[in-house]
Structure formats: structure tokens, C-alpha cells
Amino acid sequence: MAKVDTSLVAHLPLFTGVKPEDLEEILREARSARYPKNTAIFEQGADAQSFFLLLHGHVRAAKTTPTGEQIVVRYVAPGETFGLAMAIGAARYPATAMAVDDSVVLIWPNSAWPRLIERFPSLAANTLQTVGARLQESHTRILEMSTQQVEQRVAHVLLRLAKQSGKKSDHGIEIDFPISRQDIAQMTGTTLHTVSRILSGWESQGLVESGRQRIILRDPHRIVVLAERTADSGPA
Amino acid sequence: MAKVDTSLVAHLPLFTGVKPEDLEEILREARSARYPKNTAIFEQGADAQSFFLLLHGHVRAAKTTPTGEQIVVRYVAPGETFGLAMAIGAARYPATAMAVDDSVVLIWPNSAWPRLIERFPSLAANTLQTVGARLQESHTRILEMSTQQVEQRVAHVLLRLAKQSGKKSDHGIEIDFPISRQDIAQMTGTTLHTVSRILSGWESQGLVESGRQRIILRDPHRIVVLAERTADSGPA
DNA sequence: GCCCGGTTTTGCGCTATCGCAAACTGCAAG
DNA sequence: CTTGCAGTTTGCGATAGCGCAAAACCGGGC
Numbered sequence: 071m072a073k074v075d076t077s078l079v080a081h082l083p084l085f086t087g088v089k090p091e092d093l094e095e096i097l098r099e100a101r102s103a104r105y106p107k108n109t110a111i112f113e114q115g116a117d118a119q120s121f122f123l124l125l126h127g128h129v130r131a132a133k134t135t136p137t138g139e140q141i142v143v144r145y146v147a148p149g150e151t152f153g154l155a156m157a158i159g160a161a162r163y164p165a166t167a168m169a170v171d172d173s174v175v176l177i178w179p180n181s182a183w184p185r186l187i188e189r190f191p192s193l194a195a196n197t198l199q200t201v202g203a204r205l206q207e208s209h210t211r212i213l214e215m216s217t218q219q220v221e222q223r224v225a226h227v228l229l230r231l232a233k234q235s236g237k238k239s240d241h242g243i244e245i246d247f248p249i250s251r252q253d254i255a256q257m258t259g260t261t262l263h264t265v266s267r268i269l270s271g272w273e274s275q276g277l278v279e280s281g282r283q284r285i286i287l288r289d290p291h292r293i294v295v296l297a298e299r300t301a302d303s304g305p306a
Numbered sequence: 307m308a309k310v311d312t313s314l315v316a317h318l319p320l321f322t323g324v325k326p327e328d329l330e331e332i333l334r335e336a337r338s339a340r341y342p343k344n345t346a347i348f349e350q351g352a353d354a355q356s357f358f359l360l361l362h363g364h365v366r367a368a369k370t371t372p373t374g375e376q377i378v379v380r381y382v383a384p385g386e387t388f389g390l391a392m393a394i395g396a397a398r399y400p401a402t403a404m405a406v407d408d409s410v411v412l413i414w415p416n417s418a419w420p421r422l423i424e425r426f427p428s429l430a431a432n433t434l435q436t437v438g439a440r441l442q443e444s445h446t447r448i449l450e451m452s453t454q455q456v457e458q459r460v461a462h463v464l465l466r467l468a469k470q471s472g473k474k475s476d477h478g479i480e481i482d483f484p485i486s487r488q489d490i491a492q493m494t495g496t497t498l499h500t501v502s503r504i505l506s507g508w509e510s511q512g513l514v515e516s517g518r519q520r521i522i523l524r525d526p527h528r529i530v531v532l533a534e535r536t537a538d539s540g541p542a
Numbered sequence: 543g544c545c546c547g548g549t550t551t552t553g554c555g556c557t558a559t560c561g562c563a564a565a566c567t568g569c570a571a572g
Numbered sequence: 573c574t575t576g577c578a579g580t581t582t583g584c585g586a587t588a589g590c591g592c593a594a595a596a597c598c599g600g601g602c
Contacts, residue, residue: 133445133449135449135453137453137536139449139452139453141448141449141452141453143445143448154438157434157435157438158434158435158437158438158439158441158442159435159438159439160438160442164442164445165445187427187430187431188427191423191424191427191430194423194427194430194431194434195423195430197434198393198394198430198433198434198437199393199394199395201394201434201437201438201441202390202393202394202395202396202437203394203395204441205394205437205440205441205444206394206396206400208441208444208445208448209369209379209400209401209444211448212377212379212444212447212448212451212495213369213371213375213377215448215451215452215495216375216377216451216492216495217371217373217375217377219588219589220588220589250548250549250550251549251550251551252549256452259448259451259452260589260590261589261590261591262549262550263550263551263552263589263590263591263592264588264589264590266549266550266551266552267551267552267589269550270550270551270552280550281549281550281597281598282548282549282550282597282598282599283549300373455558455559456558456559486578486579486580487579487580487581488579496559496560497559497560497561498579498580499559499560499561499562499580499581499582500558500559500560502579502580502581502582503559503581503582505580506580506581506582517567517568517579517580518567518568518569518578518579518580519578519579543602544601544602545600545601545602546599546600546601546602547598547599547600548597548598548599548600549596549597549598549599550595550596550597550598551594551595551596551597552593552594552595552596553592553593553594553595554591554592554593555590555591555592556589556590556591556592557587557588557589557590557591558587558588558589558590559586559587559588559589560585560586560587560588561584561585561586561587562583562584562585562586563582563583563584564581564582564583565580565581565582565583566579566580566581566582567577567578567579567580567581568577568578568579568580569576569577569578569579570575570576570577570578571574571575571576571577572573572574572575572576
């Protein structure tokens with residue numbers, strides 16, 4: 071197992087307030103692994119045995135109902151942790167994690183967690199902050215689902231993805247991992263059909279350019295306007 | 307300021323792993339306050355200066371959009387913390403907290419938080435667990451909003467409220483704080499009209515008994531069935 | 543270069559739910 | 573007891589978005 075260079079991860083929010091020599095000790099407890107595109111990292115309901123830090127790639131966390139419907143909880147970007155079941159007191163993973171691109175992760179055994187937070191309390195504090203931030207995002211998402219219509223929600227999601235994982239390309243921002251209409255539907259509480267219609271509409275207005283699992287925001291500013299538009303404040 | 311009896315709070319999840327003498331020290335930093343029914347404890351967007359532990363009563367946390375729509379984030383039951391902005395790294399309260407019943411709370415100044423978690427790391431760990439639990443509940447709520455129809459969502463919410471704050475009465479479980487149709491609408495992402503229609507329907511089937519800000523589940527079991535029913539698995 | 547399967551597009555009817563409006567009700571204050 | 577008002581009920585028309593079905597499309601694998 072290759073040793074992880076501390077300089078690659080030292081600046082991450084998770085490690086703020088951790089001394090370099092401590093960081094090294096923390097990293098010694100982890101191993102790294104590579105997951106090819108479209109492989110599962112863990113499954114919803116499985117015994118939680120590890121927690122993860124994404125180094126490269128992108129991971130989709132999705133939750134499935136007993137009847138098979140899915141929602142995308144979030145996309146994990148490099149530098150973010152995921153699978154923190156142990157930290158939040160869950161014995162099993164509440165969602166499925168899947169690499170949507172070739173991905174590299176650091177993996178700590180759950181058994182290391184209690185020891186780590188005892189020796190390095192900043193870890194607990196930092197984790198609390200990131201989990202808190204996710205909680206707020208969830209609340210925002212609930213608020214949006216309750217008060218906005220589908221088009222605005224899709225606009226918000228695309229803007230959020232662009233901010234989190236946008237790659238500036240010629241005349242636009244491209245979401246730099248493969249994402250389908252279906253995925254967006256599962257992030258906004260709608261169907262892939264409706265998402266497709268909306269994107270088609272936007273494409274014909276030059277707002278976006280999109281194709282197979284690929285979306286480029288050509289005119290982010292006008293999309294922001296769309297996102298913020300109230301139901302009744304539309305055009306003539 | 308009256309001194310708080312440690313025995314009243316020692317068993318709370320927040321304080322698991324805290325030694326009795328430490329608990330006393332923690333409580334010394336708090337003051338207690340009483341909020342009459344329908345008074346605000348803090349407002350969304352205000353500078354977060356304190357965090358809270360509810361001792362008696364019930365508190366509604368609600369989030370408002372720029373355009374005035376509201377959702378109920380959650381109802382706080384006695385023994386639960388709220389207003390943890392500082393802990394999760396927010397400078398302002400992300401929601402408004404309102405006493406829905408005469409309520410008594412413990413209040414710590416935010417400035418005490420860093421010191422407390424340094425001296426008593428279990429506090430951070432415990433808080434992480436409760437925030438994590440709330441995050442999972444939020445995800446469940448998003449899942450429900452995405453995949454279920456309104457009637458099922460209302461059923462789920464009532465069952466959740468009954469479990470959290472249900473008082474067994476003659477032949478049923480009564481939600482033991484005032485809650486309006488509007489509140490339920492704001493918890494389920496619908497309108498008070500639709501909630502009213504649903505409850506009327508249930509009432510005529512003997513599932514619930516309800517009135518002005520008051521709901522009694524007469525037949526929880528059948529409500530569970532409703533909650534779990536798939537869109538197409540209905541009766542003839 | 544061709545074929546296959548997953549993805550996307552689009553049409554069309556349907557319906558759950560909204561939105562508005564109006565009437566009703568019961569608690570609480572005076 | 574009366575009155576006022578917040579909360580609730582109910583009717584009715586409007587519609588956003590779903591669900592199903594079919595066709596078109598695209599990219600990668602062989």
C-alpha cells in the first residue's frame with residue numbers, strides 16, 4: 071500500500087487544527103483503494119466497517135426505498151468524507167456509495183474512530199461542522215422541494231453541481247463527471263422525462279448544452295435568474 | 307438564577323459519558339429561561355449567540371424563504387438540544403425557534419462551546435451523533451417527499467409526532483402540543499387545504515379524531531398501513 | 543464499420559394536488 | 573353572553589407534472 075503524502079490532504083477541512091506530525095499518524099491508520107467507474111464502494115444496509123475520504127474521482131451516495139425508488143443524497147467531491155456511519159452512531163450504511171468515475175479513496179476502519187477523536191479532538195469538531203453543513207443543505211433541499219417547482223429545483227441543482235464540480239470550458243461550465251437525466255431527477259424529486267423536457271427547453275434557448283451524461287452551463291447567469299424566479303414572476 | 311438539578315438532565319443523550327461532577331460544571335455555565343407559548347426564542351438570520359437545551363414544553367424550528375413561505379424543520383421535544391449554530395459552524399441561526407407551548411430551556415453562551423468540548427470531548431461526540439441522526443431524518447424526509455404522495459407523507463409525519471410526543475389518551479394517542487393543519491402542511495410539503503381534506507377523510511373512517519390544533523390517532527395501526535401503502539397497492 | 547444497450551427525446555392523456563374563494567366553527571378575551 | 577378571529581372545512585376549476593409508450597440517438601465494444 072502506497073504511503074499517502076500528507077501535503078495532499080493537510081489543507082482539507084477535516085484536518086484543520088491538526089498538527090502535521092499528528093496528521094501523519096492519522097494517515098498511517100488508513101489504507102487507500104481504487105474503485106473503477108460504476109463500482110459500488112458500500113451498499114445501503116450493509117454493516118458499516120469503514121469510513122472514507124475521497125481523493126480523486128466522484129462518488130454518488132444514493133438511498134433506495136423498499137419499493138426500489140432511489141434518490142441521490144449527494145455527489146461526493148474530492149476532499150470530502152463519506153460513509154461516516156460510525157461517527158453519527160449508525161451501525162449500517164444508510165445509503166449506497168458508487169464511484170461514478172474512476173476514484174481513489176482513503177479508508178479507515180471504524181475501529182480507529184474512537185481512538186482518533188480521543189487523541190485528536192479537532193477531528194470530531196471538524197466532522198461536526200461538515201455534518202452540520204450537510205444538515206443545512208438537506209434543510210435547504212427540503213425547503214426547495216416544498217416551495218419551488220421542478221424547473222427551479224433543477225436550476226438550483228445544476229448551479230450547485232457546477233459550483234461543486236464545475237470545470238470551466240470554452241464559454242461555459244461543464245459538470246465534470248458523468249450525470250444522467252435520471253440522476254438529476256433523483257436529486258430534485260421528479261422524473262427523468264420532466265428533466266429531459268426542461269433541459270431540451272433550455273438548450274433551445276442557449277442556456278445549456280447537453281448530451282449523454284454530460285451537461286454544460288452556457289449561461290449560468292440566466293440560469294440563476296430562472297432558479298430564483300417565483301412561480302408567478304415569469305415572463306409575459 | 308435557579309440552579310439546575312443535575313439528576314434531571316444526567317440521563318440525556320447529550321451527557322452520556324460525562325461524569326456527574328463534570329456535569330455540574332457544565333450546567334454552571336448555563337442559565338435557564340422560560341418562554342411563554344407563541345414567543346420566539348431566536349429568529350432565522352439573527353446572530354447566533356447561544357445554544358439551547360429544552361427542559362419543558364415544545365419548540366418549533368421553522369425556515370422561511372425570501373418570499374415568505376415556511377417549512378417546519380422539526381419539533382423539539384424536551385431533552386433535545388437546538389440552536390446549535392456555533393457547533394456546526396454557522397454564524398447565524400438558519401431557522402426560527404418558537405415556543406409552541408410554555409417552555410423552559412437551558413441556555414449556554416456560544417463562547418462556552420469551544421471550552422466545553424475541549425474539556426469534555428464526549429459532548430462533541432454526542433452532539434455529532436444527534437446531528438447525524440437529524441441528518442438521516444432529513445434524508446428520509448427528502449426520500450418521502452420524492453417518492454410518496456401527500457396522504458402517505460401526512461401519515462408518516464403523524465406517526466413520527468406520535469412517537470416523539472404522543473400522550474396515550476383513552477383509546478388513542480394524542481399529540482401533546484398544539485399543532486395546526488398549516489403546521490402539518492409545512493412538514494409534508496403541501497397545503498393546509500389538502501391536509502384538512504385528508505384528516506377529514508380519516509376522521510370519517512375513525513382513524514383519527516381532531517380539532518383545533520389537536521390531533522388524536524384513534525387507530526395508529528391502520529395509519530401505519532396507510533403510510534406504507536404504495537401508490538398502486540390501494541383498495542379496490 | 544456495425545451492432546447493441548443504455549440514454550434521451552417527445553407525444554398524449556390523466557390525475558393528484560394546488561389555488562382561490564367562501565362559509566363555518568370553536569376558543570378566548572372582554 | 574357576545575363578539576372577534578384564528579383555524580378549519582369544503583367546493584370547484586386549473587395545471588404542473590406524472591406515467592406510459594414509442595421512437596430516436598449515441599457511444600463503445602467487437
